Amino acid sequence: MAPFYLGLVLALVAVLVVFANELIHELPHLFSMKPEDAILLALSLIDLSLAGNLLLIVTFSGYENFVSKIDTGAHEDRPSWMGTVDFSGLKMKLIASIVAISAIALLRAFMRLGEDGQIDEPRLLWMVVIHVTFVVSGVLLALMDWLASKADSH
16 A cells, blocks of 8 residues: 555645646736636635645555554644544545535636636536535435444444
């Protein structure tokens, strides 16, 4: 599993490069931005940071659950979830992050509706359908975990 987690670290580096590129690309236009442009920039950066958080959570908790414990002692910078996130908790954090990323993408699409006067209705409809699917999946996963916790253990 360690090579998979190494790949996730490389993916995190890729997200960081895209984040920096987005920021560097937009900074020269900072003082001429319209409010909508600033909001779109903020949404893009939030989207990338959520993806980075997701990668970190999956990498650290997966590594701790399946490869080896990460010994940080009682260091105060240790995340509170580290070492306590089991597979069920990981699923819930994963689906919550996916729903948040999907919601931000949907919000960004809605904010761009009036920019060029054209609306790509099929694309927008599919984005809403996919987002609702993620939300329903998250609710069903939470329900399954809740039911499993209430069941008698064998």
